[in-house]
Amino acid sequence: MASKTPSFRDEISRLEEIVHSLESDDLDLDQALHLFEEGVSRLKTARKLLSDSELTVKRVLEEADGTLNTDDVSL
């Protein structure tokens, strides 16, 4: 089965890091500005991920040789 793509969680955890460094004060203004810009762009990505995402539902099937496969499910 395919591995996950970069995710909302990655964005959120990087955002947390950014906010944390911004809230500690051993940064110069230039660094702060850079972090702020990265934060804004990641915020935008996260919002987009959220608004564009759609739930996928799949059924897991085990093949005869033990490998796992997925199949679409109609509910």
Next chain:
Amino acid sequence: MGGGLDLFSAAAVDSGEGAWSVSDVTKRARRIIEAGMTRVWVKGEVSGFKAYRSGHWYFSLRDAEAQVRCVMWRTDNRRLPGQPDEGTQVFVEARPTVWEERGEFRLTVKQLVPTEAGGLWQLRLEQAKAALARDGLLDVSRKRPLPDYPQRIAVVTSLDGAALRDIVSVISRRWPAVELLVIAVRVQGDGAEQELCGGLELVNRIPDLDLVIVGRGGGSREDLWTFNSERVARAVAAVNVPTISAVGHETDVALTDLVADLRAPTPSAAAEAAVPSGAEIEGSLNNVARRLARGLTTHAQLGRERLARTSDRLSAVVLAQLEQRQALLERLSGQLEALSPLKVLQRGYSVARDESGNVLKQIADFAEGSEFRLTVSDGDIEATVRETGKTGDRDAGSRRR
């Protein structure tokens, strides 16, 4: 003397010849009983209960017609939450034996379970629970926190049950950034236990899985029973990512609930617990945005303050230098004033000049009879040279050069 039948054939002998000793007969009785009834479950009412200082329990079990003496050793009874009350209906798992010393038939009790509320179902459940507790699978310390933003969630349930539909509908409403993987299993009837265990083993092979929901919708006690199976509970405990168990309605509590990291009262509640809501996320994103802005503002403010401090220091330096120069200037001008001829004149000195204004400094400048002007502190005097004369050897010497 050998097998059990000997006892009965011996009893058939008429005379006292070859009579058995008491020890023989009790020993033989014990062998027969222990061989014939190795392990039984007995239901009865507790009577004459006595716990000895040694920790062993002695009591009788009785019903309307009969009673039997029981002993439960400390090593077996210490797992129980407490002593049974007098008159309690209980199930005991016991080995029948004969206590030779007294020739007494009795049960050596290994397990004791109250029968109230549920009889055999309860008994089985209590046994399974006790077994899980012994292995530490019910410890609160085992509970893992659920992930904040799960992306891949496995659901082990029946494909056509209400549970799956409820879960899908709740998740797609709250947090659609999810891949839901269904492991379809039978959840009741023959083979359900086997399939549930198989499904739970399978989830451990799914890569990047964040969370597992196992459960089913409501049903009769018998329908829900698979989720009280010790095997299924152990399979839930063996899942290597956080688990939510959701079985039946609000009031149903299954064994899998006790083992899972979270017990949800219904499958819908499991879905709600599994994912954050869009509104919550919107809130936390807004919060992040605010903190970003505040962070930047704080740094800008800090920068300004730093700048202000720097310029303060700069002007302080300039000011100090200005002051130094001012002081120097004043000192110099003081010195200058001290050197001013007027000051000298005031101290009683005077200056002699010829008619062209040249200062006359030595005798040689004064020709006899010549006129000159003498300036004192408050005016000039016209004067004529009558006679000149030197004041001393040293001065004369230098002047002569």
